[in-house]
Amino acid sequence: MTPIQLSATLDVLNAALGFNAPADAVVSRHFRENKNLGPKDRAVVAETVFGVLRHLPQLDWLAGGDAGSKLPSTRDLLLAFFTRIKHLNLRELPAVFGDNDKERAAGMKGMSLRDAPLHVRAALPQWAIDALLASGKTEDEVLALGQSMLQAAPLDLRVNGIKAKRDAVAAELKAAGDINTTPTPYSPWGLRVEGKPAINKYKAFMEGRVEVQDEGSQLLGLLCGAKRGQMVADFCAGAGGKTLLLGAMMQNTGRLYAFDVSEKRLSNLKPRLSRSGLSNVHPQLISSESDQKIKRLAGKMDVVLVDAPCSGMGTLRRNPDLKARQTAEGVLELNAKQSSILKSAARMVKQGGRLVYATCSFLPSENEAIVAEFLANHADFKLLDAREILKKERVEIELPNEYLQLTPQQHHTDAFFAAVMTRVVPAAVAAVESEEVAE
Ligand SMILES: C[S@@+](CC[C@H](N)C(=O)[O-])C[C@H]1O[C@@H](n2cnc3c(N)ncnc32)[C@H](O)[C@@H]1O
DSSP: OOHHHHHHHHHHHHHHTTOSSOHHHHHHHHHHHOTTOOHHHHHHHHHHHHHHHHTHHHHHHHTTOOSSSOOOOHHHHHHHIIIIISOOOGGGSOTTSOHHHHHHHHHHHTOOGGGSOHHHHTTOOHHHHHHHHHTTOOHHHHHHHHHHTTSOOOEEEEEOTTTOOHHHHHHHHHHHHOOOEEEOSSOTTEEEESSOOOGGGSHHHHTTSEEEOOHHHHHHHHHHTOOTTOEEEETTOTTOHHHHHHHHHTTTOSEEEEEESOHHHHHHHHHHHHHHTOOSEEEEEOSSTTOHHHHHTTTOEEEEEEEOOOOOGGGTTTOTTHHHHOOHHHHHHHHHHHHHHHHHHHTTEEEEEEEEEEESOOOGGGTHHHHHHHHHHOTTEEEEOHHHHHHHTTOOOOOSSSSEEEOHHHHSSOOEEEEEEEEOOOHHHHHHHHHHHHO
8 A cells, every 4th residue: 555545545534434424425525635546546545444444343343442432543443454354464564554553463463353242243233233133133143144244345237128138238348348247146137347447437337228236226126027018106216226227127118206305316316317218207206205296196006116215234335334323223213214104105006016115224123024014004915925026037046035135145235125015905805895796
């Protein structure tokens, strides 16, 4: 690491460790304000900052913190990172680290993480560990989950089916920038990219043949099963990652509503929409989940996707600062919102239609608990088995139960949850109706 890279890394880390803004925003701001950093410098700085944030609970413990309140100095965290995560030997440490630092580094090398408490070994906050253990996960499972979040996430692309074929895009990227890709194992539209090329500089991206999308998100599209000519609602559409996928699955026909309460996020959807070539999408700003617009569409939708606002804990590989920025109280607030959104969005599903509830979280309180409560109060909805739906789509995937539950260690995607439900005639109503027919 050059002195310039090291000094930028310390600056960015100092800002990111205040946890006042998302780390990716902190990094981008620093790069915008420091044009002297070249592409290679930026890559090294970002990789180191995110590496430190991913391993923070472990670095904190190694550098003598973990007392709860105050982190060790940024310099010490970086020293622990170089020594224990990058496995640099004392001679390889950047020159800024003097003899005292080297002595401390030698001490860190002698420490065994096996002696550390579970939250350090799993590199997860204690409240998340408590929630996972309380839901019946074993310590080994929690450890495996936490450790799988320590790797950098790969760059996945989704090929836009209305504009291109997967093989053709792979060949185009190879020819245009010597970019190597492999087809993703589960999604029929996915390409996994080798390395981290700036994909937005390539024509395939600028002309809407590919979008950046984790393979896990792509599988949600298959669970929705949106088809030509249908009425579909993407309830929490945000900047439209899943909207674009649903629109392409519908072959640019039918009507696809993209609802969100955030004007800013919906406006970020606009350039993506024009690149994609889709004209069946109708972005709709709503004031809340109980907006009148939703009421007017009651019982009209073939498919409703609720990609609920959530803790994002399933994306820790990309957003490791969430470990420090999320709290148990914050998740409780989200749980109330998630229930309310699901209940309201469900009104739009027609009989025989599909309702998909999804999060990018591994916390049971945001996932199974929300769905169980919803089903207990809505006899007109029943759970479908995600495994069967995916099998019909010829996706061979190991899932532990009827939910889609993805993890980096098993599926090499972010951690995702999805439950697929369908609206049925409730048993009591069906019984009365069949008696009436018999009479
Ligand atoms: C997980 S993000 C959606 C990501 C998006 N579906 C995608 O694939 O890029 C959740 C979204 O829910 C939106 N949201 C929050 N509260 C909402 C509400 N009450 N009704 C509808 N959307 C809401 C947020 O603005 C945010 O864009």
